[in-house]
Amino acid sequence: MAPLLNIRNMTHFFGGLRAVSDFNLTIEPGEIRGLIGPNGAGKTTVFNLITGVYTPTEGIVELEGENIKGVETHRIADMGLGRTFQNLALWRHMNVLDHIRLAHYSQLSYGLFGAFFGTPKCRRQEKAVIENSHKLLELFDIDKFATQNIGNLPYGAQRRVEMARAMATKPKILFLDEPTAGMTPDELIRMIEIIRQVHRDFGVAIFMIEHRMKFVMDLCERIQTLVFGEVIAEGPPEEIQNNPEVIEAYLGKEDLH
């Protein structure tokens, strides 16, 4: 059987700049993988290439054996690739419940006619969506904010809304772009629990970009290190932690004098 996500020799150029070169990745169902690297290494670009925001210049990108290179972002999302964003990408005039409702977009089949006239089919599906949304909100412990505008929520709760929203698209693999950016230590511990819970309850595979070593070491089974668009090391957390090349990339060369 084909692996869940299979990427072979993915390369991308921005004009003449080689942003990502020969990126390889295989993710099996239920795996948790990490991607680390210094600022500007191209981590978010890798995410954007896989999720269809950009189309890779070269290489193979497959989800469950199906090509997703050059496919529109919303189609890829529908095929089972959910994601969160580095700097929260929430809809600022919408309330929390509507965020989760909207992520069910591709699961609805009533069509525009149904939406205009509120047909029984439309009402039935909308009701089911609202029920499911409340379930997700409860799971992420943000049900009490359901009718609040997203801007009124504390930062940690906004992160959880984003996560719940991604889970509402019923992903098979979840991409997390720095899920702990700007979080307090308390919120960080909470986030580890939530990611574990998502992994356990939904059985999704997770691929995350993260800066905090403790977080990555705690969660990930395998880690890749990206520097200037190239993978310089790959392996289990302990191995990466002690890899001289990784240390060099983060801290610079040791001064011998």
Next chain:
Amino acid sequence: MEKLKKLFRPFSVVPLAGWLLGVFCAAMMEYYLGDLISYYLYLPKIPVLFGTLVMLKDPFLIPSVFGYDLIVYVVPVFLVARLSAPLANRLAALLESMPLWLATLLHLAAFYGILHMWAGINDYRVLVVKLTMISIILTLSLNVINGYQGEFSCSHPGFMALGAYASSTLTLLLFANDKMFGEPLLNPALGPWLFPLVLIIGGLVAALGSLIVAIPSFRTRGDYLAIISLAFLFMVKSAIENMEIIGGPRGMSSQPNYASLTVVFVWMSLCIWIVHNFTTSVLGKALNAVRDNEPAANSMTVNTRKTKMTAFMFGAFWAGVAGGLFAHVLRYVNPSTFGLNKLAEILAMVYFGGLNSIYGSIVGAVSISMLSEALRPLELFKWIIIPLILILVMIFRPHGLISFTEINVKELMRPRNKERSGGVE
């Protein structure tokens, strides 16, 4: 402000049905006693729009006008509404136990009855009410594009013109004997019955035309799209001006009189209902998502292209319907009607009333149309006062008077005698 609140407290127990009853009594009073009261107040005749016109023409009549408004409108409305509150609450409870659609229809029917009676006093009122209701359709449809979808489209009068000309051509060709197209092709008796179909065709033509703006919107946003849409408006205008077959710059006239008050009211209600259904559904929420953060919407499986196209075509459809109604109310259209003035008027209504809100659109359309009618005697100064009000609104409420509020029919119609969660006060 505190005092004002205290003054209105006794009226917080009045349900919508009670207010309707009050307004009904006021309309009855004007219908039967209006002539008498205006005679004793030295008014030449029943003031048409709450006396604003008379007041501006002859300042000495200001006290009489105030007296008239007080006796005929304010006192009966508030008195009857308050006194009938216990009864009206019982009625509201009864209506609440009915299915929602039936209760809504009954309220609408009652409202229409009152409106019909009030407007029936003279033809000018009928015309103003019709044009106001058409403005509501226009404002709502532009709000879908500019408010819900967050683009800045300037092509609305163009869509309106497409609808107006398409439906006028059809009715003149099929049902009217006129100098442009000659004998009617169908029996004119069929006209009023096929008129809805004609309006829908007009709307569809406008929706098709909107693709010229919708497709560039996949790539551009903001100012650039505004310029493209403005270009579209001029394209439509000059195209019509240069087509002799539909009258060119002279326009089209003698459309059959199909757009009665009832017809316009029904279309307006239909428009509000459909826009409400659409904007509260997930497919409609997708519009907001595209506005607030398009990449995020894309990643959450929302087909953003389809969403943008839907918003434009939906908005344009209703603008086309409004245009068709407009042509059949005035029974005369020419291309210069659909120029920048019209655009400014519709945009003012949308931004005054409030973005992303059906209430807001209704408030905006009614208040701007009423204001521009009421200030008509001031002629040029009208266009100083209205923009000034608009600027004030923009300073104090940048998103418009009532923005980001959804209409809640159930809440609106509920009885007010019992305390409820989230009730008034």
